[in-house]
Amino acid sequence: MGFDITSIRNDFPNLQQTVHGEPLVYLDNAATTFKPQSVIDAITNHYSHETSNVHRGVHHLSEVATAAYEGAREKVRAFLNANSTKEIILTSGTTDSINLMAQSYGRALLDEGDEILITEMEHHSNIVPWQMLCQEKGCVLKVVPMNDDGELIIEEFHKLLNAKTKLVSVVYISNSLGTINPIKDIIKAAHAQGTSVIVDGAQAVSHTEIDVQDLDCDFFAFSAHKLYGPTGVGVLYGKEALLDTMAPYRGGGDMIASVTFEKTTYNVLPYKFEAGTPNVAGVIGLGAAIDYLNTLDFTDILQYKQKLLAYGTDQLSSIKDLRLIGTAKQKTSILSFVHPLIHAHDMGTLVDEQGIAIRTGHHCTQPVMKHFGVPATSRASLAMYNTTEEIDALVKAILHAVEVFQ
Ligand code: C6P
Numbered sequence: 143m144g145f146d147i148t149s150i151r152n153d154f155p156n157l158q159q160t161v162h163g164e165p166l167v168y169l170d171n172a173a174t175t176f177k178p179q180s181v182i183d184a185i186t187n188h189y190s191h192e193t194s195n196v197h198r199g200v201h202h203l204s205e206v207a208t209a210a211y212e213g214a215r216e217k218v219r220a221f222l223n224a225n226s227t228k229e230i231i232l233t234s235g236t237t238d239s240i241n242l243m244a245q246s247y248g249r250a251l252l253d254e255g256d257e258i259l260i261t262e263m264e265h266h267s268n269i270v271p272w273q274m275l276c277q278e279k280g281c282v283l284k285v286v287p288m289n290d291d292g293e294l295i296i297e298e299f300h301k302l303l304n305a306k307t308k309l310v311s312v313v314y315i316s317n318s319l320g321t322i323n324p325i326k327d328i329i330k331a332a333h334a335q336g337t338s339v340i341v342d343g344a345q346a347v348s349h350t351e352i353d354v355q356d357l358d359c360d361f362f363a364f365s366a367h368k369l370y371g372p373t374g375v376g377v378l379y380g381k382e383a384l385l386d387t388m389a390p391y392r393g394g395g396d397m398i399a400s401v402t403f404e405k406t407t408y409n410v411l412p413y414k415f416e417a418g419t420p421n422v423a424g425v426i427g428l429g430a431a432i433d434y435l436n437t438l439d440f441t442d443i444l445q446y447k448q449k450l451l452a453y454g455t456d457q458l459s460s461i462k463d464l465r466l467i468g469t470a471k472q473k474t475s476i477l478s479f480v481h482p483l484i485h486a487h488d489m490g491t492l493v494d495e496q497g498i499a500i501r502t503g504h505h506c507t508q509p510v511m512k513h514f515g516v517p518a519t520s521r522a523s524l525a526m527y528n529t530t531e532e533i534d535a536l537v538k539a540i541l542h543a544v545e546v547f548q
Contacts, residue, residue, distance in 0.1 A: 145438070145439060145442035145443065145445075145446055147446075147527070147529060150438070150526060150527050151527050153178040153179055153180070153434070154176045154177070154178055154179070154527055155179055155182070156168070156176040156177070157176060157527060160497060161494070161497040161499070162494070162495055162496070162497050163497070164496055164497025164498075165497060166497050166499070167496075167497055167498040167499065167528075167532045167535050167536065168499050168525075168528075169498060169499060169500050169522040169523060169524060169528065169532065169536060170499045170500060170501045170521075170523060171348075171368075171523045171524060171525035171528075172317045172345060172368070172476055172501070172505075172521065172523030173501050173523070174367045174368060174373065175348065175367065175368055175369065175370045175525050176370070176525075176527070177370055177371065177372065177427070177431070178370055178431070178434045180430050180433065180434050181370060181371060181372065181427050181430045181431050181434065183430075184426050184427055184429070184430035185372060185423045185424070185426065185427045185430075188207065188210065188422065188423040188426050189423055192206050192207050192210065193207070194206065194207040194208075194422075195207070195419055195422070196208040196211045196212075196419075196420065196422055197396055197413070198396075207422055210422075210426045210429070211420070211422055211425050211426060212227070213429060214425045214426050214428055214429025214430075214432075215227050215230050215232065215412070215425070217428075217429045217432040217433065218230050218232075218377055218428065218429070218432065220432075221352070221432045221435075222352050222353070222354045222362065222377075222379050223352070223353040223354060223355050223356070224354050224355070224379055225355065225382065226382060227412065228382050228385070228410070228411035228412055229379055229380055229381065229382050229385065229411070229412070230377060230379060230412055231377065231378040231379075231380065231385070231412045231415045231416065232375065232376075232377060232412070232416060232420055232421075232425055233363075233375075233376040233377065233378050233415075234374055234375065234376055234421065235365040235366075235367070235373075235374065235375065235376035236265075236267060236342060236343075236344040236363045236364055236365045236376050237267040237365075237376075238376055238378075239363035239364075239376050239377065239378035240267050240268055240271050240311070240340070240342065240363055241267075241271045241391075242378055242391045242415065243271075243311070243340055243361055243363070243378070244271035244272060244274065244275045245271075245275075245391050246388045246389055246390070246391045246415075247309075247338075247361075247384070247388050248271075248272070248275045248309060249275060249278070249279065250387075250388070250389060251308050251309065252275065252279045252281045252308055252309070253279065253280075253281070254279065254280035254281065255280065255281065255282065255306065256279075256281040256282070256306055256307075256308040257281065257282045257283075257284050257304070257306045257307045257308065258272050258275075258276065258281060258282070258283050258284065258307075258308065258309045258310075258311065259284045259285075259286065259299075259302055259303060259307050259309070259310045259311070259312075259332075259337075260272060260283065260284070260285055260286070260310075260311050260312060261285065261286040261288065261294055261299075261312050261313065261323070262285055262286065262287050262288045262294075262509055262510065262513060263288055263292065263294070263313060263316040263318070263319060263321060263323075263507065263509075263510055264311075264312075264313050264342070264507070264509070265313060265317055265342065265344065265505075265506050265507055266506040266507070266508070267342075267506070268311055268312075268313060268342045269283075269509070272311065281308075282306075284302050284307070285509075286298050286299045286302055286312075288321075288513065290513075290514075291468075291469045291470050291471070292316065292319035292320075292321045292467070292468040292469065292470050292510075293321060293470045293471070293472075294321075294323055294324070296324065296327070299328065299331070300331060303331060303332060303335050303337070304335070305335070307332070307335060307337050308337060308338075309337065309338055309339075309340065310328065310332045310337055310338070310339045310340070311339070311340040311342065312325070312328055312339065312340070312341065312342065313341075313342040313344075313345075314341050314342060314343050314345070314346035314350070315343075315345040315346045315349050315350065315474055315476075316345070316468070316476075316507070316510070317344065317345050317476065317505055317506070317507065317523075318467075318468065318476075318478055318504075318505040318507040318510045318511075318519065318521065319467065319468030319470065319473075319476065319478060319510065320451075320468050320470065320473045320474045320475065320476030320477070320478070320523075321468060321470040321472065321473055322346075322349075322350065322470070322472040322473060322474055323472075324472075325341060325357060325359070326356075326357060326358075329341075329357060329358055329359055330358070333358065338360040338361070338384065339359050339360050339361070340359070340360065340361040340362075340363065341357070341359045341361065341362045341363070342363055343362050343363060343364040344363070344364055344365055344368055345368065345474070345476075346364070347364045347368060347369045348368055348369050348370070348525070349444075349447070349474040349475070350444070350474070351440050351441075351444075354379050359379075360380065360381050360384055361378060361379060361380045361381075361384070362377075362378075362379040362380075363376065363377065363378050363379075364376060364377050365377075366424065366427065366428040366431060369428070369431055369432075369435070370431045370434060370435065371424075371427050371428040371430070371431035371432075372421075372423075372424045372427040372428065372431075373424070374421050374424050375421050375424035375425055375427070375428050377428075378415070382411065385411055385412070385415075386411065388415075390408055390414050390415060390417065391415055391417075392415075392417040392418070393406075393417055394417035394418045395417065395418055395419070396409065396413055396416055396417060396418065396419075396420075397409050397413055397414050397415065397416060397417040438526075443526045446526060447474065447475040447524060447525075447526060448475070449530075450475050450524045450528055450529075450530065450533065451473065451474065451475040451477070451524065453530050453533055454475070454477050454522065454524065454533045454536075455477065457533055457534070457537045458477055458479055458537065458540075460537075461481075461537065461540055461541065461544070462544075463481060463482050463483070464479050464480075464481050464540070465479060465480050465481070465482075466478070466479050467479060467480060467514050467516065467519050475523065475524035475525075475528075476521065476522075476523045476524070477521065477522045477523070477524070478505075478519040478520070478521045479519060479520055479521075479522075480516050480518075480519050480520070481520075481540070481543075481544065483544060483547040483548065484543055484544065484547050485517075485518070486502040486503065486516075486517075486518035486519055486520045487502050487503070487518065488543070488547070489502060489520045489540070489543055490502035490520060492539065492542065492543035492546060493520075493536065493539040493540065493543060495539075496535065496538070496539040496542070497535075498532075498535060498536055498539050500520050500521060500522045500536070501520075501521045501523070502518055502519070502520045502521070503518050503519075504517070504518055504519075505519070505521060522536055
């Protein structure tokens with residue numbers, strides 16, 4: 143236990159390399175995090191020694207793989223503090239989880255004229271599935287606006303929440319602004335109105351401790367790859383009573399109890415929502431990522447990242463004419479910025495020449511860009527293995543880019 147940055151950095155093989163002759167500075171963790179060696183080993187071990195399908199065989203390897211796969215589900219349950227593994231649906235990612243919600247829960251729940259409430263800072267994956275559903279069902283998408291610090295205008299949320307609101311789907315932590323939304327207040331208010339809440343927890347899982355029972359959210363979606371786990375795996379948590387009422391999203395193997403040409407009956411939770419061969423190795427990798435995080439003290443990690451955020455905010459603010467986009471009081475270690483002389487893409491290319499990886503573009507949040515009147519931002523998103531020295535390197539690279547453009 144305790145927080146030892148050197149030892150943490152040594153756990154991540156991707157950090158030990160140079161790019162363009164410079165030590166790699168990886169500041170694109172909101173897009174995806176690096177994976178510790180233990181996660182890579184768990185995946186390699188599955189493919190090297192335990193390759194087998196799950197839930198489908200009585201032979202030894204199938205039993206080993208099934209135990210590892212279901213063991214990972216239990217680790218996810220404990221990580222989220224869910225009541226039961228029946229509430230943990232394994233998907234391919236946050237996007238898949240939200241689409242499942244729209245196509246299963248939303249489609250059955252919503253009628254013409256009903257309203258779905260989202261916010262101005264949603265990722266496209268929490269906008270487009272609802273728009274598609276609105277088109278199909280004739281329901282209406284309502285949007286809670288934000289202020290110029292990138293904070294939700296909570297009074298507007300309360301005004302927009304009404305008897306027609308059948309669903310609230312909201313991002314916990316914004317990927318392009320870093321804003322931490324007052325999710326518990328939102329959930330409480332929605333429940334008082336009898337409305338269920340879906341939380342997009344894609345960024346939240348690595349930036350705050352999650353307890354779905356304490357949050358009292360109805361559904362919670364996240365991706366393994368933003369939590370030091372592999373790509374292609376995600377989770378949809380849902381309260382058992384609600385998941386029980388929902389129809390399957392996809393049909394196929396494993397999600398059935400019995401099939402005849404006349405009638406199919408469905409499997410029990412959570413399998414009802416897991417048609418087809420799952421990403422067995424990926425799910426085992428997610429379990430290993432949770433094991434890895436359990437060896438660290440989450441409070442230490444959060445404190446460390448808040449220090450990085452404060453340092454990064456100070457340093458970037460000291461650069462002449464640089465504008466930070468996203469200055470919420472409650473914020474995590476995501477630093478989006480623009481500079482009047484340099485387009486974000488040029489900024490990204492120039493700092494890359496110094497071995498520094500940041501993301502540039504709209505970050506799948508075009509409405510956020512519209513709000514701030516910019517086509518794109520540069521974004522440095524910091525993980526627990528980043529350091530103040532890496533922030534210094536970023537600042538130096540930005541100053542160099544400004545010189546080039548002046
Ligand atoms: N954000 C980023 O660079 P998927 O792609 O399904 O794993 O996650 C989608 C998603 C949903 N919600 C939020 C808040 C997110 O940040 C993301 C992914 C990445 O910011 C890729 S655009």
